[in-house]
Amino acid sequence: MWSHTLQVTENNFIAEDNLGGALVLENRAEEAFPHFQAASRINPRDPMSRGNLATYFMTHGRTREAVAQYEQAVELTSDTGLLAQMYANMASARRDLGEDEQARQNFEESLRLNPNQFNAWLGLGLLAEKSGRLDEAIAALHSIEASNPSLKGLDLELGAAFYKKSDYPKAIEYLKKATVADPGNKEVVQLLGLSYYLGGHPAEAIPLLEKVQAWYPRANVDASYILGICYIQTKDYAHARSAFAKMFDVPSDSAAGYLFTARMLLRQEFDPIAEEHAQKAIALDPKLPLAHFFLGELHLYKSRIPEAISDFQQELALNPGHAPTYYKLADAYSRIQKFDDAERLLQRSIWLDATSTGPYILMGKVLAKKGETELAVRALQHALGMDPNNSVTHHLLGQAYRDMGRNEDAERELKIAQQLQESSSVKP
Numbered sequence: 001m002w003s004h005t006l007q008v009t010e011n012n013f014i015a016e017d018n019l020g021g022a023l024v025l026e027n028r029a030e031e032a033f034p035h036f037q038a039a040s041r042i043n044p045r046d047p048m049s050r051g052n053l054a055t056y057f058m059t060h061g062r063t064r065e066a067v068a069q070y071e072q073a074v075e076l077t078s079d080t081g082l083l084a085q086m087y088a089n090m091a092s093a094r095r096d097l098g099e100d101e102q103a104r105q106n107f108e109e110s111l112r113l114n115p116n117q118f119n120a121w122l123g124l125g126l127l128a129e130k131s132g133r134l135d136e137a138i139a140a141l142h143s144i145e146a147s148n149p150s151l152k153g154l155d156l157e158l159g160a161a162f163y164k165k166s167d168y169p170k171a172i173e174y175l176k177k178a179t180v181a182d183p184g185n186k187e188v189v190q191l192l193g194l195s196y197y198l199g200g201h202p203a204e205a206i207p208l209l210e211k212v213q214a215w216y217p218r219a220n221v222d223a224s225y226i227l228g229i230c231y232i233q234t235k236d237y238a239h240a241r242s243a244f245a246k247m248f249d250v251p252s253d254s255a256a257g258y259l260f261t262a263r264m265l266l267r268q269e270f271d272p273i274a275e276e277h278a279q280k281a282i283a284l285d286p287k288l289p290l291a292h293f294f295l296g297e298l299h300l301y302k303s304r305i306p307e308a309i310s311d312f313q314q315e316l317a318l319n320p321g322h323a324p325t326y327y328k329l330a331d332a333y334s335r336i337q338k339f340d341d342a343e344r345l346l347q348r349s350i351w352l353d354a355t356s357t358g359p360y361i362l363m364g365k366v367l368a369k370k371g372e373t374e375l376a377v378r379a380l381q382h383a384l385g386m387d388p389n390n391s392v393t394h395h396l397l398g399q400a401y402r403d404m405g406r407n408e409d410a411e412r413e414l415k416i417a418q419q420l421q422e423s424s425s426v427k428p
Helices: 002-008 013-025 029-042 047-059 063-075 080-096 100-113 118-130 134-147 154-164 168-181 186-198 202-215 221-233 237-248 255-267 271-284 291-301 305-318 323-335 339-352 357-369 373-386 391-403 407-425
Strands: none
Touching: 013 029, 013 047, 029 047, 047 063, 047 080, 063 080, 080 100, 080 118, 100 118, 118 134, 118 154, 134 154, 154 168, 154 186, 168 186, 186 202, 186 221, 202 221, 221 237, 221 255, 237 255, 237 271, 255 271, 255 291, 271 291, 291 305, 291 323, 305 323, 323 339, 323 357, 339 357, 357 373, 357 391, 373 391, 391 407
């Protein structure tokens, strides 16, 4: 119809606008563009052609040109509904350009003109979410939900906002609806899986995170890690091992696969299972680096000192240049009051790695136990030079000063230790 109108009339900007709009509806935007240009040329004061040109520019990444067209459009109309739409569209373009304050003002002007302009509410919500004002974002999105609950993508935006707020039950509520509306949306599936995991529902998270892994075979290690933790929490240790092995590119049934899984199990406080996995790693490869060291750390943590000493000694036989093993073995000897052995091992640890504070702190403690207080103070002062905010070091130094009769120094260090402990116990 509009093609015929153009054939029988001249300079008909209305026909040009409408033919262009009809072509857009048929996904023929490139053919529509010349008609919008023609309408604007015939009638430079036509707001519709300006708005149509702006929409074309937006869909083609020409955002700055889109803003210029929207600015002209709002100057050329007094129609409240059209103004509200143009301000909302211009705000979206400015948000894409990073001009957040101008975008906010445009969204607010749109809502002043039409309080039910849903894309303005959505835009305000996204701006608030971007700047971390999550309650404000959620309130804006709820305003859209009240007037247009079936708006495409709204459940995802609400779910994402609640996820960022760490309100996982509400995030799950909206993201579940989003997956029903769009089951193939990978972002929704991943966010829902993460929400289940962080909300303490690992069994529900697993099938969703498995989908993500299938979609992205080389997904980042965080995805494999979270999936592995879910398997641990549901006591599916074989699948956990597969997930962690994938993180480190090793076979799941290898000694390294078992050792990596042992580490993760210990972090989740599955100590007996962690020990079993470490022992399996050593059975598969008795010379695997750090396997005996890991068992030694576990046994030391459990105060199984003779076993820990044996583990660390076996590690040193395989890995004699590993400074942390000397340090941990010294720690084990110090606990059974073999201070000379501990001192000897700590010196070796420091020779191999002088950048770690732990050996210096333990050296100070061991020397103080031996009555070599001045040497203890020297070691502890060195540790403080490396980490001045370590409350343990300040406390040990205070005790050493007190043993030396330096009461003023002792009180100062003990006071600092107490302050550091109190500040670290205050929750943010």
